[in-house]
Amino acid sequence: MIITLFLQKSYCMRIVLLGTGNLATRLGIALHAKHAEIVQVYGRSGTSASDLANLFGCTDTSSMPEIITDADLYILAVSDTSIPEVLTNAPFHDRLIVHTSGSISIDILSSFSENYGVFYPLQTLSKQKAVDFSAVPICIEANNAENLEKLNRLAKTISDQVFRIDSAQRRELHLAAVFVCNFVNHFYAIGEKLLQEQNLDFNLLKPLILETANKAMLHSPPEIQTGPAVRDNHTIMDQHLKMLQQHPEWQELYELISKDITWLHQCD
Amino acid sequence: MIITLFLQKSYCMRIVLLGTGNLATRLGIALHAKHAEIVQVYGRSGTSASDLANLFGCTDTSSMPEIITDADLYILAVSDTSIPEVLTNAPFHDRLIVHTSGSISIDILSSFSENYGVFYPLQTLSKQKAVDFSAVPICIEANNAENLEKLNRLAKTISDQVFRIDSAQRRELHLAAVFVCNFVNHFYAIGEKLLQEQNLDFNLLKPLILETANKAMLHSPPEIQTGPAVRDNHTIMDQHLKMLQQHPEWQELYELISKDITWLHQCD
Numbered sequence: 001m002i003i004t005l006f007l008q009k010s011y012c013m014r015i016v017l018l019g020t021g022n023l024a025t026r027l028g029i030a031l032h033a034k035h036a037e038i039v040q041v042y043g044r045s046g047t048s049a050s051d052l053a054n055l056f057g058c059t060d061t062s063s064m065p066e067i068i069t070d071a072d073l074y075i076l077a078v079s080d081t082s083i084p085e086v087l088t089n090a091p092f093h094d095r096l097i098v099h100t101s102g103s104i105s106i107d108i109l110s111s112f113s114e115n116y117g118v119f120y121p122l123q124t125l126s127k128q129k130a131v132d133f134s135a136v137p138i139c140i141e142a143n144n145a146e147n148l149e150k151l152n153r154l155a156k157t158i159s160d161q162v163f164r165i166d167s168a169q170r171r172e173l174h175l176a177a178v179f180v181c182n183f184v185n186h187f188y189a190i191g192e193k194l195l196q197e198q199n200l201d202f203n204l205l206k207p208l209i210l211e212t213a214n215k216a217m218l219h220s221p222p223e224i225q226t227g228p229a230v231r232d233n234h235t236i237m238d239q240h241l242k243m244l245q246q247h248p249e250w251q252e253l254y255e256l257i258s259k260d261i262t263w264l265h266q267c268d
Numbered sequence: 269m270i271i272t273l274f275l276q277k278s279y280c281m282r283i284v285l286l287g288t289g290n291l292a293t294r295l296g297i298a299l300h301a302k303h304a305e306i307v308q309v310y311g312r313s314g315t316s317a318s319d320l321a322n323l324f325g326c327t328d329t330s331s332m333p334e335i336i337t338d339a340d341l342y343i344l345a346v347s348d349t350s351i352p353e354v355l356t357n358a359p360f361h362d363r364l365i366v367h368t369s370g371s372i373s374i375d376i377l378s379s380f381s382e383n384y385g386v387f388y389p390l391q392t393l394s395k396q397k398a399v400d401f402s403a404v405p406i407c408i409e410a411n412n413a414e415n416l417e418k419l420n421r422l423a424k425t426i427s428d429q430v431f432r433i434d435s436a437q438r439r440e441l442h443l444a445a446v447f448v449c450n451f452v453n454h455f456y457a458i459g460e461k462l463l464q465e466q467n468l469d470f471n472l473l474k475p476l477i478l479e480t481a482n483k484a485m486l487h488s489p490p491e492i493q494t495g496p497a498v499r500d501n502h503t504i505m506d507q508h509l510k511m512l513q514q515h516p517e518w519q520e521l522y523e524l525i526s527k528d529i530t531w532l533h534q535c536d
Contacts, residue, residue, distance in 0.1 A: 022494075080504065103496075103504050122472060124479055124494055129486065135475050163472065172466045173473075175508050180459040180473050181480045182495030183525050184452045189489035189532070191448040198440045204390060204431065205441075205448050206485055207403050211392055212449045213481035217474055218397065221457035226290075226392055227450030228371075236348065236371050240443050249528050250447075256524065257451050260517050264457070 013154055016040045016068055018086060019077030020048035023100055026125040027077060030133035032056050034157040040068050064089040071095060073154070075119060080104055087112045096147055102174030105167040106141050117142030117151050120170055121159075124181050133158045139165035139173065190250060222264060229261035281422055284308045284336055286354060287345030288316035291368055294393040295345060298401035300324050302425040308336050332357040339363060341422070343387065348372055355380045364415055370442030373435040374409050385410030385419050388438055389427075392449050401426045407433035407441065458518060490532060497529035 012035045017028050020043035032038050038056040043049030046062040053060035061067060067090065074097040078086055083099060087109070096115040099108065102122075109116035118141040125131060138155040140162060142148035148164065155162040165173065188209060192202040215224050228236035237258055244251040280303050285296050288311035300306050306324040311317030314330040321328035329335060335358065342365040346354055351367060355377070364383040367376065370390075377384035386409040393399060406423040408430060410416035416432065423430040433441065456477060460470040483492050496504035505526055512519040 103507060123476055137472050169466050169468055172462060175511055176459040176462040176473060177476055178495050179455045181476050184455050184480055185489050185493055186525060186529050187447045187452055188484045191444040192489055194440060194444040198437050200437055204405050205444060208391055208445055208449050209481050209484055212452055213477050216456045216477055221453050221460055225453055227446050243443055253524055256521055257454060261454050
């Protein structure tokens with residue numbers, strides 16, 4: 001029992017969270033539930049920061065000079081475009097700092113601190129929806145082995161899937177995530193809109209949406225491609241294009257994607 | 269007990285299954301497990317038909333004239349393009365016949381029989397993967413109230429979600445299904461390919477794929493749109509377009525979809 005407590009203590013980090021958005025909220029909650037202490041939340045909007053700080057029982061600030069300067073880790077969970085501004089004004093130089101962005105290189109932190117890294121949870125996070133962090137892949141990168149090990153130990157307290165991923169790979173992961181998450185969600189939106197136009201309920205499509213995702217858990221997607229394009233069925237495709245006449249932008253998308261599917265499967 | 273048996277018996281239909289593909293297999297298995305008797309399987313390829321018939325303990329045939337002519341229901345589960353050919357040669361006129369296609373009007377059956385309809389399960393079905401049919405929306409349509417009620421009772425034995433959907437609505441559902449299933453699966457394929465090019469494992473994207481689908485169960489998709497396009501972040505979008513230089517067709521897709529997302533959300 002004493003050993004267990006000692007081990008837990010050794011993993012405990014005092015963390016300042018910079019940011020109050022979806023990622024800051026969900027990551028903060030996951031870390032707070034494990035062996036980390038969120039000691040302060042910084043946010044430009046005082047209200048969001050204090051709401052989040054209340055969850056962790058810590059202080060909050062919207063003033064850069066008030067940020068605690070002796071924490072073990074600073075997590076930059078602000079939008080990509082705000083990173084340079086925060087770095088210019090932050091008072092906590094040379095402590096370990098990580099950003100959480102998919103597309104920004106680790107190098108953006110190199111002139112700011114001697115200890116830096118990236119802590120990127122590859123998941124779509126919302127303030128409103130809880131997420132099981134143990135299944136979220138966390139991609140870590142650091143400027144040296146010691147910092148990498150610190151991030152590795154921290155990441156492993158909240159997730160079973162921790163990966164060492166460099167900036168070029170992370171950028172590629174983010175691009176792939178745009179296709180399988182952002183673009184996919186937009187297609188759900190198109191599906192909903194098409195149904196609304198016929199007074200049909202989006203609920204009708206939900207079992208199909210889930211099953212399509214579940215199938216990709218078990219099979220390589222090209223192997224399970226279905227639909228008129230992979231069967232090269234021009235009668236159906238022409239019918240669909242005609243039905244999309246009121247939406248020329250979706251007509252164009254339909255044609256492009258169908259051609260790409262047909263092409264990919266003819267190359268098999 | 270006697271009453272229960274009587275009720276079960278009253279729902280029991282003797283069904284001939286025409287087709288041996290994914291839909292015929294999964295629908296046949298679901299019906300066979302409930303209050304229906306598959307009495308024959310027809311398939312152009314003798315092997316597939318006998319494999320399927322073995323599952324149901326019934327006869328099979330690859331010869332049209334051998335099809336049983338006194339069944340209660342004939343389910344046409346062949347490809348859209350094969351429907352006319354089957355109808356030309358089928359020997360069982362004026363029995364109740366349904367097709368199972370998303371895009372073909374009910375009218376294709378009107379000159380063939382006085383009793384006809386549509387029995388369309390809105391789901392992506394594979395021979396290899398079992399599916400919980402109780403959650404599969406079944407869209408039914410018939411040429412008169414009596415036949416509609418027969419199909420309704422049959423559909424309700426296998427699914428909790430049975431909907432009366434006319435041919436125009438079903439066609440729209442099918443078009444929406446192409447976006448949320450076929451096109452979405454192609455985007456999973458693009459994601460997998462992008463990762464392979466960097467020696468990254470597709471497993472990394474799986475939690476994100478599942479969570480994206482799960483979110484759409486709870487929210488209207490436009491309300492939960494994330495990513496660079498909805499934030500109108502041109503730095504990231506330009507970076508992604510540059511990364512896609514080797515794939516001009518995906519570059520074009522990326523630009524079109526991003527514009528559509530930005531446009532949709534600026535109109536909100």
